[in-house]
Amino acid sequence: MTDTQNRAAAGEALVPTATEDALPRRFSDFATLGEALDYAATGTRGLNFHDARGTLTRPYPFREMREEALACARRLIAAGIRPQDRVALIAETGSEFAALFFGVVYAGAWPVPLPLPTSFGGSASYIEQLRVQLASCDPQMLLFPAELSQMAGEAARIADVEGLDFTSFAARPAPDAALPRAGSEDIAYLQYSSGSTRFPHGVAITHRALLNNLQAHAFGMKLIESDRCVSWLPWYHDMGLVGCFLSVVANQVSTDYLKTEDFARRPLAWLDLISRNQGTSLSYSPTFGYDICARRMSSQTKASDRFDLARWRVAGNGADMIRPDVMQSFVDAFADAGFQATAFLPSYGLAEATLAVSIMPPGEGIRVELVEETQLSGSGMTEDRPQRYRAIVNCGRPVKDMAVEIREEDGTPLPERAIGKLWCRGPSVMEGYFRDPDATAACMTDGWLDTGDMGYLSDGYVYIVGRAKDMIIVNGRNHWPQDIEWAVEQLPGFKQGDIAAFAITTPGGEETPAVLVQCRTSDTSERKRLHDEIRERVRSVTGMNCVIELIPPRTLPRTSSGKLSRAKARNLYLAGEIKPYELAA
Template structure:
């Protein structure tokens, strides 16, 4: 007789599909548990290791909730959880919500920064969220316990907590406007912001997510995205629960080691139609397959209906490379579904209507930066990706410096308003007041609208302003990436102050060549390329590979790169003149 845990949960079941039309997330899980769909966890090679029906998740979550209450946890207490992809985190996250507490998903260690860097990062987030307890996988016990001791909360492994006795107390009844969880924005380099999301906000956004993608009864999802990031947590864990979608998971670290295992799972798991990734995920797969043959024999991507893209700037050239690499495996370019969102809006703000694919507009770089046109130089253009239309109940406006609403194709700050906009930043009323004005959320991004669609230009805080002229760092970085041998994420651009007090662009570039003459040649090529973009001499630094810092969700952190460079923690190679 086949072991039940090796049978994946089905794509369809007799339970009628409900699109997140619940009062609370607890109601959503209670309903999903009446059917046979659920979560499925896979080993590093993409083979099924554990199926986890929603009925089992609910039973485990209720058990964890009773253990939390028996341990003295009260409604509103924060429960910090190291977000390892697996049933233990899923049960504890949902259990905390059943107990009326606020789960706080926190990242696993990454390769950058080492042990002490991770402990420091964890300590900062624990100090911010002020949890009663930190729960963690046993293999990082030393680091998690050290961070917890610095902050002063209890630290318990998932395994040890699950061994505690359940209490018999009644669980509280959640209300729609109660806080459901705290989500930390991955890109913050200052005091971190814990985004407080209510049940009402969450369920409204998950309904917008499902209707925007036009979920179908037999849809199935595959994901490798981390559960401490909003796209992984909300889009690929909470949304499948609230919309009753069976989902298959590959751990993020396993994807990093074997990216093509993601596409193997999509090919092998019958009925897979949905999967999301930032641009770099598609990029690394296209690069890995370039040296291999028989794509059509290994992969079958013909059923992939929604290939979602979000969480960072969408690169049309990378998307085209992915199409070129996997068209023979049945992948269709119209499967791409660009989107735009942020944790402060729970997740989704805009989603491209399914089937429209990647659509771009070519915009002059001077218009993007707001700088006057330099008639002495040929016009340069950047392809700006259409990020879709506002999701259910979401309003989007583009506003100028004085708060005026911009017309179509006029660039300004992106603001949004709707039921899924966050309640607040946890214990940070000043920052909340800065970005929430009369119900409108200032996203911090720049963009424009056109015929009801949103186009994102870049982060306002990343703009490099020198001698009154504006430069987007992406334009500099993308130009350097066109030189041979560079990958996405190899370059970081920002402004620095020289010894004479002038501001100039600085460009840090991963260098993989060791020969001094080749380094000098590369340095000159980069300098000329950057000068062609900016019209000025810049600081060019060649640095060791894998040096540029990333956020916990894999995005390049320009602000942290600048800080590490100025402090001397990033040491450039010496290039002979």
């Protein structure tokens, strides 16, 4: 048993790892990820795991994590794992996954974090998702939490991969073995994106690329000695894995964790953890996390009665389109608890760049530009349409060593404030997609990565407009699905995530937007009224007649990171798997 486990068994109170440390902080200036943990383990900082109510259940100093990771590495080598083999790991937030991830790294193999099941699709869908990803990464083993043995074990059986739960693996002997020495140009891990799993792309990231991006986090957020991280983000998504797990190891930051599913049930426990931090807090979330917390605060309750958010220094925001109205609602809900709007730190990134591409300088907060929609769509004004503007959030400056260009479809660079495809180049850009040279060639040219996102540059800052593949083109005019979705969200009773807009082909062969709206009322006449109200609202904003479909709550699919998947919603709708309500005549 570890020291922590012995103390817990003796009934002693658990003590979180230190926020500040006498160990001189190094900002990811290591050759490999293993070297980063070796150094962090000589200090007193570490990871801290909490239950759904925010009670500390396992302090996990980096020293203990390193010891357990080395034991995992020896078990893996004894099982025949060799350098460059892949080991798939179901990424449950906890000490078992943390030790296994670094154990695979110490063994010279490549860890491949895979998602936990979501609330959508059921066991068959999850087994199929794992099967496809296992076929893509071709691992020697799949390791998983014991409670997922039935589903993960079945996926391993179908994929003809050895499957073993964390507990059974930990019971295996760990005989002494010489550990291979990784080089900075070796692959550190494979990261799967959170999007479609039909044709998954494993992003291959080298140690050098990873450490370069982790150093950019430290510089971009201007880390200070009193900083402590708090996170509920899943470890199978790049923002959770890289930003709130690997980064805190390589930059020696103590971190407090809630499991993602616990945050979903009790979101305000996240803010409780931040309130208890006596240092300065770093914590990231997509927009929807801030939205959930703002909605949970009742108008009769003062946030200051429960929370103290005055020391929240960096309230990071990324992973989806940043909504300034939502962020303002969060400020309104928690200002009296000491939260400062200047703590917001928008950023932009993607797994193909390891993580961060741009970060807002700390203290500048949310900065917005109003852009006329014809500039966003690339089409001219029509006489019968009034000017309309969308608020575009500043996502900061390119991180250390990263270059960003905005280009035309043909690759021609565009000037400032011209909207086009965002390309980036730097040491942290991926080697390529694992065993997929065609997909790699489709998005990489001369070291430049086509991110697939549309945006523009203004005074050296990056502004993101949307995903190019989500664009709806009707009669030669471009429409952003977010504009349609946001229009519906302004109606009473709807919120972010209730609406998905995408293009379909009508029986007459015409392209038209379809809008799926999750509806909570069971009254048929009320549904008809809402349908007509939504149709008129969308027509007034876009000038188009759209197909409006009301669907049951919790129907729209999401990616593993919680983002709305418009592409999957479209496929399910066209396949008849999303069944709209019948409307009264």
